[in-house]
Amino acid sequence: MKIGKIEEKLLLYKIKQSDKEAFIRAYDLYVDQLYRFIYFKVGNREEAEDLCSAMFLKTWHYILENSLKDQKTLKALFYKISRNLIIDHYRKTRGRETISLDSENGVNITDEKQSPDSSFELQADLLVIQTKLPELKDEYREVIILRFINELSINEIAEILDKSKGNVRILIYRALNALKGLLSQEEKDK
Amino acid sequence: MNDQELLKKLNSLKEIKPDSHWREEYRGILFSQISAGSSESKSNIRILWQSIVPRHLLVNLAKPVWLASLASIFILVTGIGSVYASKNSKPGDSLYIAKIISERAQFAITFDEKNKVKLGVEFATNRAKEMIQVLEDTNQATTVNNDKLEKLSQNFKKEISQVKDRLSKAAKSQVKDDESEVFGANLGKNDQRMEIAEPTALISEQVKPEVNSSQTDDKAIEPVEANATSTVEQADLASPPTSRQADQLLEEAEKLVDEKNINGAIDKLEEVNKVIDQSELGKVEGASETATSTN
Numbered sequence: 001m002k003i004g005k006i007e008e009k010l011l012l013y014k015i016k017q018s019d020k021e022a023f024i025r026a027y028d029l030y031v032d033q034l035y036r037f038i039y040f041k042v043g044n045r046e047e048a049e050d051l052c053s054a055m056f057l058k059t060w061h062y063i064l065e066n067s068l069k070d071q072k073t074l075k076a077l078f079y080k081i082s083r084n085l086i087i088d089h090y091r092k093t094r095g096r097e098t099i100s101l102d103s104e105n106g107v108n109i110t111d112e113k114q115s116p117d118s119s120f121e122l123q124a125d126l127l128v129i130q131t132k133l134p135e136l137k138d139e140y141r142e143v144i145i146l147r148f149i150n151e152l153s154i155n156e157i158a159e160i161l162d163k164s165k166g167n168v169r170i171l172i173y174r175a176l177n178a179l180k181g182l183l184s185q186e187e188k189d190k
Numbered sequence: 191m192n193d194q195e196l197l198k199k200l201n202s203l204k205e206i207k208p209d210s211h212w213r214e215e216y217r218g219i220l221f222s223q224i225s226a227g228s229s230e231s232k233s234n235i236r237i238l239w240q241s242i243v244p245r246h247l248l249v250n251l252a253k254p255v256w257l258a259s260l261a262s263i264f265i266l267v268t269g270i271g272s273v274y275a276s277k278n279s280k281p282g283d284s285l286y287i288a289k290i291i292s293e294r295a296q297f298a299i300t301f302d303e304k305n306k307v308k309l310g311v312e313f314a315t316n317r318a319k320e321m322i323q324v325l326e327d328t329n330q331a332t333t334v335n336n337d338k339l340e341k342l343s344q345n346f347k348k349e350i351s352q353v354k355d356r357l358s359k360a361a362k363s364q365v366k367d368d369e370s371e372v373f374g375a376n377l378g379k380n381d382q383r384m385e386i387a388e389p390t391a392l393i394s395e396q397v398k399p400e401v402n403s404s405q406t407d408d409k410a411i412e413p414v415e416a417n418a419t420s421t422v423e424q425a426d427l428a429s430p431p432t433s434r435q436a437d438q439l440l441e442e443a444e445k446l447v448d449e450k451n452i453n454g455a456i457d458k459l460e461e462v463n464k465v466i467d468q469s470e471l472g473k474v475e476g477a478s479e480t481a482t483s484t485n
Contacts, residue, residue, distance in 0.1 A: 023224055028217070035207070036203075036207070039208075040203075045209075049209075049212055053220070056220055060224045179196070
């Protein structure tokens, strides 16, 4: 589900006016990509759901309590709060477990309505990511998710990460190179 | 695996979505969680209007207007206050410059020549009064007072010479006008003279009807006998006799100032004012007389 820039600004304005219906509309628009972002960061379905639900509630309260004069887009705000929650989550679970995607334990994270072929292909792709993505540096993994999976623009990523557009481009380039390096290493090992 | 394949595979991970059951369930939970204490939904048009026109637009627009009007009122009040406060100031006082500026401003906005002459006499009187103030001031050193007196005396003479210039210029122009009128009369163009005289008669009837009615018996015959142009000549402020009389008084005032008889000089200046006032009255009378003669 895509949304235009003007519509997003209108939505943010409405939410600033404590419009709960507008916030639910924002939930419908962004829940999938935010869940995906959190899932790839924490690697666990239940934790992703918990963090995602906590993130939406926290964002609502944050908007009510702050004027948000500097906030340009609603999407960036959701991602920023998600990042902060994930960092808190890392701190709490530090040393308890390592990040790895949980599909290897038989959990089907795909939609049940998907065809078996596409599901199989996705599972194969996921396996590659599952093994290689967690090996990447955290910031590399983050930009790959944002840019190539969630298809955010450079501007949006720059706002979320509080970096310049040039820095983001460099980061994406290095992250892709790092991932390619890991994948070619695996192919050589085979 | 090349770049394109890698990007394609990464992009295919977009298909990963949360469990639809959880998604719908949490939607309801979230709605109930945020429902407490939130406001009603507004229409898009209302929101657009509010974003285009801020709530306190009128107040914000009025601010500069208020500030500008307050500033102009402040300037006006302080200006008028300083002019009044400077009325009795003498050279050396901080407000003396305000007095001089207000005099210049008064002079600049006066366009009538007679009023300018009157103002010149008034300013000369002011200088004379200031000289008295300086003489009465015993706090200052004698040398300082002498300097001030010298400067005031120069300013006084300057004002007097300006008044003289104005009077002589006015007299010259009046003589020229009179000559042209006499020339016209000698050619026997009585109709033209009637045209010149009639508007003046109308004005005189409006301005001083009581003078006209009370003096008609005595003066009605005289202008008929005399040359009609001579009545105008005698009556005008700037006519040569008035100018000569005023000049004489001004010269006397100058002499008195040189002799340090400043009160006497002020009296002379008052006489000059009287001469000017009388000549104005005479002008109206003269005009009414002309009107009578033409009728």
